[in-house]
Every structure is written in C-alpha cells, then in structure tokens.
Amino acid sequence: MAGSIAAAPPRKRKRRNGERRLAFWLLLPAILAVFGIILYPLYRTVLISLFEVKSAVAVDPPFIGLGNFQEALSSPGLWSATGRTLYFTLVSTGIELVLGFLVAWLLNKKFRGRWIVQALIILPWALPTIVNAAMWKGIYNAQYGALNGLLSQLGLIDQYQVWLADPFLSLNLVIIADAWKTTPLVAIFLLAGLTAIPSEIYEAARVDRAGPIRSFFSMTLPLLAPSIALVLVLRTVEAIKVFDIIYAMTRGGPANGTQTISYYAYVTAFSEQNYGLGSAIALIVLLIVLVLSTVYLRLMRRSEMSML
Amino acid sequence: MSTHARTKLRSAVLAGIAAGALALTGCSVTGAPAGGGAGDGTGEINALFMKQAGYSEDDYKEIIAAFEKEHSDIKVKPTFVSYEALHDKIVTSAPAGTYDVVLVDVIWPAEFASKGIVADITDRIPDSWKSDMLPAVLATAEYDGKYYGVGNGPATKLFFYNEDMVTKAGASVSDLDTWDGVLEVAKKIKAAGLSQYPIAWSWAQAEALICDYAQLLGAFGGDFTDSDGKLIINDEAGVKALTWMKQTIDDGLTNPASTTFLEDDVSKAMAQGETAFGLNWDSTLRDLQDPSISEISKSAGVLPTPKGPSGKRPGVNGSMAYSIGANSKKQDAAWTFIEYLMQQDVQDKYVTSSLPSWKSSFTDESLIKTNPEVFAASKDAYSETILRPAVPNYSSVSQIIQVELQNALLGKKTPQKALDDAVSQANAQLEK
Numbered sequence: 001m002a003g004s005i006a007a008a009p010p011r012k013r014k015r016r017n018g019e020r021r022l023a024f025w026l027l028l029p030a031i032l033a034v035f036g037i038i039l040y041p042l043y044r045t046v047l048i049s050l051f052e053v054k055s056a057v058a059v060d061p062p063f064i065g066l067g068n069f070q071e072a073l074s075s076p077g078l079w080s081a082t083g084r085t086l087y088f089t090l091v092s093t094g095i096e097l098v099l100g101f102l103v104a105w106l107l108n109k110k111f112r113g114r115w116i117v118q119a120l121i122i123l124p125w126a127l128p129t130i131v132n133a134a135m136w137k138g139i140y141n142a143q144y145g146a147l148n149g150l151l152s153q154l155g156l157i158d159q160y161q162v163w164l165a166d167p168f169l170s171l172n173l174v175i176i177a178d179a180w181k182t183t184p185l186v187a188i189f190l191l192a193g194l195t196a197i198p199s200e201i202y203e204a205a206r207v208d209r210a211g212p213i214r215s216f217f218s219m220t221l222p223l224l225a226p227s228i229a230l231v232l233v234l235r236t237v238e239a240i241k242v243f244d245i246i247y248a249m250t251r252g253g254p255a256n257g258t259q260t261i262s263y264y265a266y267v268t269a270f271s272e273q274n275y276g277l278g279s280a281i282a283l284i285v286l287l288i289v290l291v292l293s294t295v296y297l298r299l300m301r302r303s304e305m306s307m308l
Numbered sequence: 309m310s311t312h313a314r315t316k317l318r319s320a321v322l323a324g325i326a327a328g329a330l331a332l333t334g335c336s337v338t339g340a341p342a343g344g345g346a347g348d349g350t351g352e353i354n355a356l357f358m359k360q361a362g363y364s365e366d367d368y369k370e371i372i373a374a375f376e377k378e379h380s381d382i383k384v385k386p387t388f389v390s391y392e393a394l395h396d397k398i399v400t401s402a403p404a405g406t407y408d409v410v411l412v413d414v415i416w417p418a419e420f421a422s423k424g425i426v427a428d429i430t431d432r433i434p435d436s437w438k439s440d441m442l443p444a445v446l447a448t449a450e451y452d453g454k455y456y457g458v459g460n461g462p463a464t465k466l467f468f469y470n471e472d473m474v475t476k477a478g479a480s481v482s483d484l485d486t487w488d489g490v491l492e493v494a495k496k497i498k499a500a501g502l503s504q505y506p507i508a509w510s511w512a513q514a515e516a517l518i519c520d521y522a523q524l525l526g527a528f529g530g531d532f533t534d535s536d537g538k539l540i541i542n543d544e545a546g547v548k549a550l551t552w553m554k555q556t557i558d559d560g561l562t563n564p565a566s567t568t569f570l571e572d573d574v575s576k577a578m579a580q581g582e583t584a585f586g587l588n589w590d591s592t593l594r595d596l597q598d599p600s601i602s603e604i605s606k607s608a609g610v611l612p613t614p615k616g617p618s619g620k621r622p623g624v625n626g627s628m629a630y631s632i633g634a635n636s637k638k639q640d641a642a643w644t645f646i647e648y649l650m651q652q653d654v655q656d657k658y659v660t661s662s663l664p665s666w667k668s669s670f671t672d673e674s675l676i677k678t679n680p681e682v683f684a685a686s687k688d689a690y691s692e693t694i695l696r697p698a699v700p701n702y703s704s705v706s707q708i709i710q711v712e713l714q715n716a717l718l719g720k721k722t723p724q725k726a727l728d729d730a731v732s733q734a735n736a737q738l739e740k
Contacts, residue, residue: 044339047337048337053337055423055424055425056338056340056402056403056423056425057340057403057423057424058337058340058423058424059338060337061337142563142565142568143565143580159504162564162565162567162568165564165567165568165718167718167720251392251512251514253512253513253514253568253710253714254512254513254567254718255513255711255714255715255720256513256711267707270396270399270400271395271703271704271707272707273419273423273703274704275338
C-alpha cells in the first residue's frame with residue numbers, strides 16, 4: 001500500500017493524504033461510538049468474567065481465573081439452554097428463509113399495486129419487538145386470544161387451548177412470533193438479490209427449453225446464494241442472541257421451556273446476582289456467534305459468486 | 309505527514325481512548341463506586357415503586373404531592389415498574405445509586421443486605437416504632453439483627469370469591485372455610501354451568517407461584533425448611549399440596565391457563581366473571597369492587613385463606629418494605645420521605661390499598677369500618693403465617709422451585725419427582 005502511494009505523483013499523493021485525514025476524522029465519531037457501546041462493555045464483561053462477582057456493588061471481588069467458565073460449562077442449565085437456542089435458531093431462520101424467499105419471489109413479479117404490498121410487507125419489521133411480543137401474547141391468550149377464536153370458529157378445536165402452557169409448544173409459538181417480525185427483512189434482502197439477476201438469462205434458459213424448476217435450481221438459487229448467505233449470517237447471529245421477545249412473552253417459562261442462552265445469562269447475572277458467571281455465559285454466546293460468522297464468511301469468500 | 313507519522317498519530321488516538329477507558333473503570337472490577345452519602349436532607353430524590361398490589365400509582369402520586377407540600381425542599385420523582393421487573397431494576401441501578409428509596413419484597417432483604425445493595429438503617433428507626441408497629445411488619449426487612457428497611461404494612465394472600473356464583477350454585481359462603489369445601493362448591497359451580505373453570509391461580513413461572521404454593525403447603529401442615537435451614541418440601545405435606553394442585557387442574561376445577569397467570573390475570577379473570585375463586589393480595593378487593601374495572605363489583609367478597617387438612621390456614625408473608633439504596637447520595641432526604649410514608653395518618657388514609665403497619669390502627673373502629681372485610685380476613689390470616697426461606701440466594705432457590713412446581717403442574721414429572729429434584733438442586737444452592 002505504502003509503495004503504491006510513494007510511486008504516485010506528488011500532487012496526487014497530497015490529495016490522497018488529505019482525503020485519508022478527512023476520512024479518519026469523519027470516522028472518529030463512529031470509532032468512539034463503537035468503543036463506547038461495544039468495545040468498552042466487552043472489555044468490562046471479559047474482566048468481570050474472571051472474578052467472582054456476586055453483587056452489583058462489589059468493589060473488590062476475588063480473582064478466580066477461568067473458574068466461571070468452568071462452572072458455566074459444567075452446569076446442565078447452560079446445556080439445555082444452548083439446545084433450546086439452537087432449536088430456536090434453526091427453526092426460526094429456516095421459516096424466515098423459506099417464507100422470505102416466497103414473499104421476495106412474489107414481489108419480484110410485476111403486478112398492480114405492487115408498491116403498496118412492498119410497503120405493507122415491511123410493517124412487521126418496523127414494529128418494536130416489545131409491541132410485537134405483546135401482540136402475539138394477546139393472540140395466544142387462552143381466554144380472549146385471536147388464535148383460539150379463529151380455530152374454534154373454524155371448528156378445529158372444541159374448547160379454548162392454553163397455548164403458552166406447554167414448554168415445547170411455547171418455544172415454537174415464540175418462534176412464530178419472531179418469524180412474523182423478521183421475515184420481511186429476509187424478504188427485502190432476497191428481493192434485492194432477485195432484482196439483480198438479469199432477465200436475459202431466463203430468456204436464454206427458455207430458449208434452451210429449461211423448465212421453471214430447472215431454472216430455479218440452476219440459475220436463481222446459485223445467483224441468489226450471496227444474498228442468502230448474507231441474510232443467513234445476520235439472522236443466525238440475531239437468533240442465537242434472542243432475548244427481548246422471550247422476556248416480553250414468556251420470561252423463560254413455562255418450566256424453563258423458552259429459556260434461551262442469553263436469557264439464562266441474564267437470569268444468572270441480574271436475578272441471581274452472579275455477575276462473574278453471567279458474564280462468562282455471555283462470552284460463550286459471543287464465542288458461538290464469532291465461530292459461526294467466521295465459518296459463514298469463509299464459505300462465502302470461497303464462493304466465486306461472492307458479492308460481499 | 310509521512311505514512312509513518314500518520315500511523316503513529318492513529319495509534320496515539322487509539323491508545324488514548326484505551327487509557328481513558330481504563331481510567332473510567334477506576335480500580336474496581338465492577339466499576340461500582342464505594343458507598344453513598346447522607347446528603348444535606350434536601351433536593352430531588354428518586355423512588356422506585358411497583359405497579360401491582362398495595363398502593364396504586366395514583367395513591368403514591370397523591371402521597372408525594374402532600375409530602376412535597378410539607379417539605380418544600382425535597383422533590384420526589386417516582387418510577388413504577390411491574391413486580392416481576394422490580395428486583396432486577398433495583399439490582400442494576402444499585403451501583404449508580406439511581407434510586408434513593410426502593411420498595412423491596414420480604415424475600416430480598418437477606419440478599420440485598422449481604423450484597424450491600426440497600427443501606428443499614430438500624431440507627432434511624434425510632435424506639436417507639438419497635439413498640440407501636442406490628443412485629444411481623446417491623447421484621448420484614450430485618451436481617452442478621454439489623455434493619456435494612458421498614459415494612460410498609462402487613463400483606464398476605466386472601467381468598468376472594470364471587471358470592472353470586474356461590475349462591476346460584478346452591479352453596480353458601482360458609483362452605484368456603486376449608487379447601488375441601490372450596491372444591492365442593494367449585495364442582496357445583498362447574499356442574500351448574502356458571503363457570504367452566506371455577507378457580508384461577510397465579511401459577512406462572514414466577515414468585516407468585518411460590519406464594520400460592522406456600523399457603524397450600526402451610527394448609528397441608530408443611531414448611532419450606534427444617535430447623536437447619538434445609539429445604540424439605542419433598543416431604544409428605546409438600547408432595548400432598550402439589551398433588552392437590554395438579555388434581556384440581558385434572559378435575560377441570562382450576563383454569564388450565566393458571567400456569568401462565570400472574571396475580572393480575574387472576575384478578576382480571578374474576579373481575580370478568582369467568583372464575584369464582586382466586587387467592588390474591590389484600591388490595592384486590594379494592595379492584596374487584598370498582599365497577600369501572602369489575603363486572604362483579606356487587607358480589608366480590610374476601611375470606612381468610614381456607615383451612616387445609618392440617619386444620620391450619622397460614623397466610624404467606626408478602627409484606628414489602630421501604631429501603632434506602634446503599635449508593636444513594638441523599639439518604640437523609642430519602643429517610644424523611646420514608647418517615648412520611650410510614651406516618652400512621654397517611655397509612656390509615658390509604659387503608660383500602662394496604663393495611664397499616666401500626667398496632668393501634670387495628671383496634672380503631674372508625675378505621676376498620678372503612679375496609680371491614682379485609683380487616684376481618686386478615687386478622688385470621690396473620691395469626692399464622694408461613695415464611696419463605698430468608699436466605700441470601702433466595703432468588704436462585706425460588707427459580708429452582710418455580711420450575712419444578714411447573715414441571716409437576718404441566719404433567720412433565722410426578723409431584724414427588726419434581727419436589728425431590730427441587731430439593732436436591734436447591735439444597736446444593738443453599739450450601740454455596
């Protein structure tokens with residue numbers, strides 16, 4: 001890099017230097033913000049995870065090295081929470097990807113009033129999670145919920161069900177609530193990918209007598225791969241960290257059935273005031289996310305189609 | 309500037325940021341400053357209260373307005389959160405000393421005191437309070453012989469009923485003296501088609517579940533811990549109580565949605581005339597008799613918690629206390645406000661929201677007349693109480709019990725297995 005700058009004519013070099021300085025100062029507020037809300041808290045979390053901090057106001061807690069990580073990894077609560085989190089991640093990302101693609105594919109067709117549909121489809125994503133959670137809690141409500149109303153009017157159930165009473169069913173219902181909110185995001189991402197595919201290649205395929213299924217698997221899917229990969233990384237990371245919708249809808253219940261790993265970290269740190277252990281669990285979540293995103297990004301870089 | 313110099317500048321800026329961060333952390337790992345201060349007894353103080361049960365937001369706003377009139381140099385800024393968020397809010401705001409006055413539940417003083425979250429106020433409590441206040445209320449925030457708050461009134465779960473449904477089913481209120489009687493009446497109400505599920509409970513995965521279980525545990529003659537402080541709810545009485553709870557679900561007498569209910573949901577189910585019975589805090593009668601939010605305002609009634617096979621009817625001690633945040637910088641002003649909240653005339657005025665802390669209020673006929681049913685029901689309920697374990701790590705113990713009780717109620721485990729699991733996990737916690 002330095003070599004190429006040295007080889008450039010002096011005037012050009014000066015301008016480039018000026019641009020770089022400007023870029024640096026323009027980036028400084030962002031660097032400070034990133035530092036303040038990401039790096040500094042991260043540094044504190046790492047620090048606290050190495051101490052036995054059992055009070056929010058502890059001034060001089062004992063240093064225990066990796067003791068908290070040891071305790072976290074040997075606790076059955078962590079493993080069951082991890083299992084639930086992986087289930088949540090796989091199923092919610094899966095639903096969002098399939099539904100998101102269908103929506104994107106539909107929106108890529110030309111039809112009257114498409115712009116209205118496009119604007120409407122983004123609405124769930126624009127809702128704050130807390131509002132979304134309250135809405136779905138209302139829908140699932142055992143007494144006056146819309147789900148019971150709908151199913152009993154259709155004659156599918158003869159009496160009202162208590163949807164959020166079963167641990168495993170609750171987890172799935174929270175997934176639906178989450179998918180409803182985030183599918184639009186996936187759809188918009190995939191729609192952007194779809195619009196970028198030139199229509200000429202479909203015409204060429206038609207000339208070559210490739211059917212719609214063949215052209216989907218041989219052209220649409222590979223060409224859409226970078227968008228899918230991108231949205232997969234984003235959604236997986238978000239799903240592994242899931243907390244707010246759980247807090248607002250079920251608070252980890254019933255019988256811990258919706259307690260994901262982030263929620264487990266929260267309960268450990270704040271409800272049980274074991275900040276050291278809670279920080280260690282939070283860092284384990286971070287590690288899982290880091291590993292997964294690195295793998296994804298590597299895979300994408302290897303792919304020739306990568307547009308990132 | 310050369311490339312080298314530029315890199316140097318950049319590194320210097322980044323190093324500066326890092327150094328700033330380290331300076332910010334000070335020498336403490338948690339970043340918590342050490343201790344609060346008395347202050348000069350004036351200024352703006354922040355108070356943290358809860359939304360459910362006891363004094364309502366409007367009650368507190370009225371009390372604060374009256375207080376500020378008397379003490380023009382102190383302003384009180386109240387914050388209200390749900391009970392379920394209160395513990396974590398107190399804990400997370402503790403290092404910064406955000407709240408000068410905090411409302412704490414009877415199960416937290418051991419934890420908050422041993423972890424230095426709230427201030428020791430033993431020296432502030434006047435001697436007269438020790439003789440004039442109900443002993444159980446005074447002991448609400450007592451830990452290790454010291455006071456970490458003042459109990460703001462006795463509170464327990466009482467038994468609320470819809471008299472209309474009881475009489476329409478051909479039963480009478482006197483049948484509701486025992487849990488067996490309650491089930492008999494519930495069966496009649498169900499058979500008469502007056503309510504699909506006559507009883508609602510707050511059995512969600514929350515502290516509310518422990519409170520309901522506590523009263524049933526007591527009614528079956530059990531206790532949470534033995535004399536050594538070990539959890540013993542997997543003994544006969546504990547298992548019988550839980551088996552009884554599960555049976556009421558299986559018999560269709562308990563609303564199956566109870567396992568998702570908090571106290572507010574129970575109150576609403578009763579207010580809408582969906583269920584006939586529910587255990588709830590004493591302020592519930594105020595809401596059930598309010599025609600603007602209740603359809604059963606004419607027929608809502610309250611009794612002490614019914615007797616169980618043991619012949620006992622202990623109420624769970626559910627008092628709350630006013631404490632001062634340990635890192636509050638205005639502890640004197642906070643105490644002035646707490647003294648006002650504890651004033652007998654102030655407490656007597658809001659008697660329908662929360663019973664007063666003072667012995668003499670309970671013999672004041674003119675006061676009893678304002679809330680006769682709750683006074684009568686409470687008298688019996690308070691004569692025997694059941695305590696939840698007063699241990700520093702109560703929150704984790706409670707979490708364990710909540711999950712295992714739910715496992716049994718949802719049919720995932722037998723009551724015996726669930727309670728065995730709860731006891732072994734909880735006792736391991738207690739040993740920590």
